[in-house]
Amino acid sequence: MASAGPPYISAGKIRELVSMLDVINVVEKGLADFSNGKVVQPVRSFLNTTEHGGFLGVMPAYCYSSNCLATKVLTLYTDNESKGVPNIQAIVVQMDPSTGSVIALLDGVTITNMRTAAASAVALKYTKPPQSDLTLCIVGSGVQARAHAEALREICSYKEIRVWGRNLERIQKCVADIGGDAVNAKPYQDLRTACEGADIIVTVSMAKEPIVKGEWLKEGTVILSVGACLPDWRELDDELMNNSLVIVDSRAGAMKEAGDILLSKCDIYAEVGEVVAKGPVNMETARSHGKKFILFKSLGLAIEDAVTGQLIYEKFNQK
Numbered sequence: 001m002a003s004a005g006p007p008y009i010s011a012g013k014i015r016e017l018v019s020m021l022d023v024i025n026v027v028e029k030g031l032a033d034f035s036n037g038k039v040v041q042p043v044r045s046f047l048n049t050t051e052h053g054g055f056l057g058v059m060p061a062y063c064y065s066s067n068c069l070a071t072k073v074l075t076l077y078t079d080n081e082s083k084g085v086p087n088i089q090a091i092v093v094q095m096d097p098s099t100g101s102v103i104a105l106l107d108g109v110t111i112t113n114m115r116t117a118a119a120s121a122v123a124l125k126y127t128k129p130p131q132s133d134l135t136l137c138i139v140g141s142g143v144q145a146r147a148h149a150e151a152l153r154e155i156c157s158y159k160e161i162r163v164w165g166r167n168l169e170r171i172q173k174c175v176a177d178i179g180g181d182a183v184n185a186k187p188y189q190d191l192r193t194a195c196e197g198a199d200i201i202v203t204v205s206m207a208k209e210p211i212v213k214g215e216w217l218k219e220g221t222v223i224l225s226v227g228a229c230l231p232d233w234r235e236l237d238d239e240l241m242n243n244s245l246v247i248v249d250s251r252a253g254a255m256k257e258a259g260d261i262l263l264s265k266c267d268i269y270a271e272v273g274e275v276v277a278k279g280p281v282n283m284e285t286a287r288s289h290g291k292k293f294i295l296f297k298s299l300g301l302a303i304e305d306a307v308t309g310q311l312i313y314e315k316f317n318q319k
């Protein structure tokens with residue numbers, strides 16, 4: 001009798017099995033393991049489908065401390081939303097590291113959304129401003145805006161959540177989806193107004209040129225930069241980048257793919273996994289390096305997918 005093959009774990013099932021806090025916890029350990037040399041992971045490989053305006057990416061990782069092996073295959077097509085198709089599509093292939101056998105296929109979009117926001121939450125956990133009742137500004141109104149609103153509320157409480165985007169209908173829908181009046185979420189159409197006075201700014205846009213300016217921000221702002229994942233794309237201007245204490249998920253990845261870092265020629269202070277190991281970074285540290293802001297540049301690491309996939313697979317088998 002033929003084997004039924006590995007299970008497929010859908011988006012809905014993933015959300016049943018794990019919470020955002022679960023993912024934050026495993027991603028925190030995965031980032032620390034990565035920076036501590038316990039992860040085998042090349043910089044992701046991209047293939048450009050030029051005539052269709054897209055990219056195919058392959059992201060493998062093995063962590064021997066967590067005994068997990070996985071690869072994610074994803075596509076990024078920036079014009080897909082106009083066609084009713086997600087910009088990012090992906091699948092995670094989870095494997096048995098002792099045999100190489102495929103043990104599960106998992107919805108990669110849900111994992112990407114959750115682990116990306118979880119990585120930002122880990123960075124915020126170690127860099128968050130000391131005051132309570134913070135103002136959060138989310139630059140973007142797509143799925144990552146929603147995921148970050150969920151994840152960052154696990155780390156801090158907010159007196160206001162501002163959501164900026166280019167389309168008012170989409171901004172209003174995002175505001176409603178993240179809780180609306182119940183969490184004091186508000187739509188903003190002017191980006192400068194949305195950024196001014198914010199304590200934490202998350203950039204999850206598809207911008208290819210700088211849209212957030214350093215001159216708008218107050219000293220002590222924490223920026224979590226998630227968009228601009230290609231070497232010629234940017235979200236943040238030179239003034240912001242060069243006045244920030246910059247933390248990255250991967251030095252090697254940032255020096256190959258992070259347009260904001262490459263084009264501004266800013267310095268990198270540390271990997272977030274190093275910060276997890278050594279302890280929180282605050283504005284005293286930033287000022288000692290002549291900086292006004294703290295910035296986490298996220299590109300997304302395969303180890304984040306691998307440890308999240310492993311957690312989901314283990315929970316799936318417990319059911």
